[in-house]
Amino acid sequence: MVTAVLGLQWGDEGKGKIVDALCEEADVAVRCQGGANAGHTVVIEGTKHVLHLIPSGILRANTYCVIADGVVVDLDVLSEEINRLRSLGLEVLDRLAVSMRAHVVLPLHRRIEAIHEEARGKERIGTTGRGIGPCYSDKAARLGIRICDVLQRDSLAGKIKALYEAHGFNGTQADEEIERTLGYLSRFADLMRRVGKDTHVILAEALASGKSILLEGSQGFMLDLDHGTYPYVTSCNTGIHGLLTGSGLPPGALTKVVGVAKAYVTRVGAGPFPTQMEEPFQSQVRERGQEFGATTGRPRRCGWLDLVALRYACRTNGITSLAITKLDTLGGIEILKVCTAYKYGGKIFDVPPPSAGILSHCIPQYKQVDPWRDLGTLSCFDDLPREAKAYLALIEEWTDSRVEVVSTGAERASILRA
Ligand code: IMP
Numbered sequence: 001m002v003t004a005v006l007g008l009q010w011g012d013e014g015k016g017k018i019v020d021a022l023c024e025e026a027d028v029a030v031r032c033q034g035g036a037n038a039g040h041t042v043v044i045e046g047t048k049h050v051l052h053l054i055p056s057g058i059l060r061a062n063t064y065c066v067i068a069d070g071v072v073v074d075l076d077v078l079s080e081e082i083n084r085l086r087s088l089g090l091e092v093l094d095r096l097a098v099s100m101r102a103h104v105v106l107p108l109h110r111r112i113e114a115i116h117e118e119a120r121g122k123e124r125i126g127t128t129g130r131g132i133g134p135c136y137s138d139k140a141a142r143l144g145i146r147i148c149d150v151l152q153r154d155s156l157a158g159k160i161k162a163l164y165e166a167h168g169f170n171g172t173q174a175d176e177e178i179e180r181t182l183g184y185l186s187r188f189a190d191l192m193r194r195v196g197k198d199t200h201v202i203l204a205e206a207l208a209s210g211k212s213i214l215l216e217g218s219q220g221f222m223l224d225l226d227h228g229t230y231p232y233v234t235s236c237n238t239g240i241h242g243l244l245t246g247s248g249l250p251p252g253a254l255t256k257v258v259g260v261a262k263a264y265v266t267r268v269g270a271g272p273f274p275t276q277m278e279e280p281f282q283s284q285v286r287e288r289g290q291e292f293g294a295t296t297g298r299p300r301r302c303g304w305l306d307l308v309a310l311r312y313a314c315r316t317n318g319i320t321s322l323a324i325t326k327l328d329t330l331g332g333i334e335i336l337k338v339c340t341a342y343k344y345g346g347k348i349f350d351v352p353p354p355s356a357g358i359l360s361h362c363i364p365q366y367k368q369v370d371p372w373r374d375l376g377t378l379s380c381f382d383d384l385p386r387e388a389k390a391y392l393a394l395i396e397e398w399t400d401s402r403v404e405v406v407s408t409g410a411e412r413a414s415i416l417r418a
Contacts, residue, residue, distance in 0.1 A: 002207070003256040004243050005323075006217030008313035010267040012293070012300060013260040014325035014407055016040030019056040019216045021405070021415050022258070027211035028064045029057025030203070031218065032246030033236045035072040035105055035135070037128040038218035039294025043410040050294050053078050055216045058085060058092060064206075066199050069101040070236065070246020072135040073147065075188040082191075097197040100148035106181060108167070109134040125232055126269025128295050136235035138163065147196045150185050157182060200248050207253055215243045221313040222352075229356050232271025240317040259319035259401065261310055263327045263391070266300040268293050272360035275303035275339045289329035290410075304366065305338040307398045312351050314399040323405035324395065327388060328414075331374040338394065339364040369394065375408050381416045392418075 003022060007013040020042045023029055031038075036052040042059055043049070049059060053073065057063035067073060078098070085092045109131030116133070117124045127133060138144040143163045149156055160181050164174045206213055219238040222228045227239060236242055244251055264285060267273045277285060282302045285291065291300040314322075330336060342349040342362035353359050372387040384392075384406070392403045406416045 001210075001212045001255045002215065002249060002253045003212070003258060004215040004217065004240055004254060005258045005260060006238065006240060006243060006317060007220030008222075008259045008261045008310055008317070008319070009220045009265050009306075010222045010271075010273070011038075011218075011220040012266050012268070012291075013220055013262050014041075015217065015260045016042045016051065016056045017325065017407055017410070017412070017415070018258065018260050018323045018405060019214065020059060020412060022214055023057040023060045023063050025212060026057060026060075026063055026214040028066060028203070028206045028213045029055035030066040030068050030213060030215050030247050031055045031071050032068050032215055032243040033070040033238065034218035034234065035130060035132050036074040036077040037130045037132045037234065037295060040216070040218070041294050041410075042412065044412050046411075048410075052081060052295060054081050054085070054092070054096065057214065057216070058090065058095065061090075063095070064202075065096050066202060066247075067096070067098045067102060068199050068203075068247045069099045070242065071099070072103045072105050072132060072139070073098060074105040074130060075185070075191075079188065079191055093194055096195050097199050097202055098147055098192070098195045099199040100146065100151075100196050101199075102147050103135055103139045103144040104147060104150065104185070105131040105135045106145065107131075107184065108163075108177070108181070109138070112167070124270060126271070128269075128293075130295070133235040141166070145185075147192055150189060150192050151196060156185065203247060203249055207249070213249070215247055215249075217243055221317060222309055227316055229271050229352070229359060232269065232356055239313075257318055257320050258323055258404075259314055259317060259321070260323045260325060261313075261395075262305075262325050263330050264289075264305050265303040265309075266291050267303070268296070268298050268300045272356050272362075273301055273303055274342055274359060274362050274364045275306045277302050277304060281333065281335070284333060285329060289326055304336075304364070305395075306364070307338050307340050307395070308342060308350060309352055310395070311399050314401050319399070319401045321404040322395065322399065322401045323407065324392060324403050325407040327384075327391075327406055328375045328408040331372055331388075334371055335368070336371045336391075337366040337368045340367050340398075341365040378408055378416060381406065381418045384416070
């Protein structure tokens with residue numbers, strides 16, 4: 001059985017918590033794409049855990065974790081993350097495999113990204129600064145350094161030389177960079193010998209023996225390189241197609257696709273965001289929902305639930321069930337509305353237009369909905385106020401998907417199953 005969990009908005013939907021809940025029954029958890037730009041948060045008995053690279057499944061003692069082919073691995077972040085988890089008493093090394101095919105994010109990639117962002121000026125993407133875009137570019141240009149390369153000392157220097165030359169370095173400057181990069185990578189060789197694996201074999205065996213596998217998506221579908229609000233996107237496929245490519249699992253193996261969406265929307269970084277809230281709602285929601293980036297600490301832009309984008313995301317990903325998070329954040333907000341269409345140039349759009357330029361000028365068409373009180377502590381789905389249930393029913397009707405899970409607080413326990 002293979003369950004995929006992916007974000008349906010612009011990231012930060014609360015996937016970490018939903019994955020953690022679903023991992024109770026998962027034998028293997030897999031990160032498939034993206035890199036340390038992700039920040040998946042799980043709160044257990046008041047302690048907040050933020051994971052950037054290792055699947056959230058690591059917090060469940062019986063779940064084996066895989067960082068698969070499609071992930072771009074920042075070795076500094078990975079080793080820090082392993083050390084932090086071990087200092088909390090969690091055994092990590094025996095439960096973690098990193099694909100030998102995964103690409104390595106080098107310090108060079110972060111530097112290139114800073115230069116590109118600076119050069120864009122007002123048009124900057126507002127990236128997380130983690131070197132993700134340049135690493136995926138080198139991968140596509142067939143210049144990338146992979147985990148298997150780190151362990152092949154005889155050919156590694158040649159590969160690094162080719163990479164630096166392609167980026168315009170030569171002479172002594174190139175030699176110094178190559179030496180520095182070799183030194184940097186050699187710091188991680190022992191760790192890679194320990195956790196570097198052919199993860200295809202691990203996943204194929206897990207599948208053949210009937211184990212339950214959970215694919216943990218990162219970022220959100222509206223940041224997908226092909227289907228999102230290009231160019232204000234991340235540099236990989238964040239939707240179901242990217243999870244399959246990144247893990248290497250066959251599409252037919254997929255049994256369930258869980259889409260995670262917040263009861264409202266947020267976005268960090270630049271790019272069109274039609275339903276951005278007006279004040280004072282935006283500040284209220286940001287404070288109540290603690291909408292600050294888990295990776296960068298940046299304040300997130302907050303918006304009303306965008307049913308146009310959500311329906312597009314559900315349809316394109318073949319969502320079989322929905323998890324709606326942060327329903328509690330909207331409790332007590334006096335006016336609530338949802339976007340049901342966009343208007344641009346006298347025309348009504350019921351799907352997001354392909355051009356980011358047009359999307360940024362679309363006027364959202366809103367439907368007002370009944371607000372609900374503060375949720376407080378709830379023990380079951382039936383305890384939800386009538387208005388909150390009506391809100392969930394509206395989402396179901398618009399997306400043609402069933403809401404199976406509702407999250408009503410940061411804690412692991414604040415979760416209701418419909
Ligand atoms: P990059 O992935 O760092 O290249 O950033 C590209 C865009 O994706 C920027 O707008 C980032 O803010 C956004 N982004 C990347 N990762 C995440 C995430 O995990 N959550 C929310 N936004 C993200």
